[in-house]
Amino acid sequence: MKLIATALLPLLVISCSTLRDPSAVPTSQNNPAAYAVLKKSAAIQGNPWTRYDRVKVSFDGEWGKVATKIQPVLTDPSFRKSSVETYFPNSGKVVQTHTGPSGTKSVTRNGEKISVSYNGNASQNPETLDAAALVADAYTLFVFGSSNLVASATGLQLLPSEAMNGEVCHLVSGALLPGLGNSPKDQFIAWISKDTGYLLRLQFTLNGLESTKGADVDVTFSDFKTLPGGSVWPTHFIERVQRPVNIKAHEWRMTSLSLDGRKVL
Numbered sequence: 001m002k003l004i005a006t007a008l009l010p011l012l013v014i015s016c017s018t019l020r021d022p023s024a025v026p027t028s029q030n031n032p033a034a035y036a037v038l039k040k041s042a043a044i045q046g047n048p049w050t051r052y053d054r055v056k057v058s059f060d061g062e063w064g065k066v067a068t069k070i071q072p073v074l075t076d077p078s079f080r081k082s083s084v085e086t087y088f089p090n091s092g093k094v095v096q097t098h099t100g101p102s103g104t105k106s107v108t109r110n111g112e113k114i115s116v117s118y119n120g121n122a123s124q125n126p127e128t129l130d131a132a133a134l135v136a137d138a139y140t141l142f143v144f145g146s147s148n149l150v151a152s153a154t155g156l157q158l159l160p161s162e163a164m165n166g167e168v169c170h171l172v173s174g175a176l177l178p179g180l181g182n183s184p185k186d187q188f189i190a191w192i193s194k195d196t197g198y199l200l201r202l203q204f205t206l207n208g209l210e211s212t213k214g215a216d217v218d219v220t221f222s223d224f225k226t227l228p229g230g231s232v233w234p235t236h237f238i239e240r241v242q243r244p245v246n247i248k249a250h251e252w253r254m255t256s257l258s259l260d261g262r263k264v265l
Contacts, residue, residue: 017242020159022187022203022216025173027155034156037170037192041146044197046231048089049147052259055087057143061252067241074131074209075250078102079118082255087143094136109136127209134181134208141180142219142237145199149190152176159189164200164220167193181208198224198232203242217241217249227264233257235265 048055060082068077081100088094091110098105103119114133116123123129141148149172159171169191179186186208191201201220206212221234235254241247257265 017246019203019218019242020171020189021243022173022189023205023214025157025159025187025189027173027175027187028157030154030156031158034158034172034174035150037158038146038153038156038172038190039150041190041192041197041199042150044232045146045199046229047147048231048233048259049144049151050089051147051231053088053090054258054260055089055143056256056258057085057087057254058256059083059085059252060255061237061250063250064248066245066247067249070245071211071249073127074134074212076100076105076131079105085139085143087140089144092140094140096136096139107132107136109133127211130182130209134183134206134212137180137208138204141202141204142221145202145221145234146190146192149174149188153188161194162191164191164193167195167200169193169200176204179207180204183207196224198234214244215241216243223253225265227257227259228262229259229264231259233265 063075063077068075079100079102080098083096083098085096094109096107106117108115114129116128116132153174154177156172156174159173161168162171172190174188176186178184186205188202188204190199193200199221201218203216203218206215206217217239219237219239221237223236224232224234226232237252239250241249
């Protein structure tokens, strides 16, 4: 019985995702209606990508055990438990300080350049650098949402609407050229509530690492806070791998937020 269970274990995590695969959606010229939905969402949430010069955020979270086993370099759980991250939208620069049981991981992403150090010691490992670049670019999307997509996405299309937890959503698909990290192209589907205009889910491909090519994930956004100045920010995030396996990867919360030097959360 034990041998049978062990043999069947890989089958238990084969993807049974019900979500559309973003990589299977054709990309073409921008559909004006899709662009309008995305732009309205960005405006409703306060256009943070164009509104602020410096955004500093703190996160704390937990990794799924299976995710850390199949993607140890990308998840890096010994160092990525909590983080303090600073974003400079005008230049696109990202500075991240991650902490975990093994110490501190520092990342700077500036244009195409990436630097990584562990407890003050620089890493030149190509996979480590590629993973850090992918994470920095992905978290830029998570922090700035629709506002960043308006500025960076192309080939926007409107897909048939779907419901998420009882909320009917516009589905806007598109492409990122270049993609996340060192990927030449990634594709996404943004779920935007027809009721509130908030970005509730972002599906996207992960082509920036050799080990994640062909995979796609989704991140859901919730516990939205309307902060001084009128901008709206999600504070609870859950990431699931959809393909090639269907597992919970990461759950984290925003623990503080400063906008242009003013602490608002």
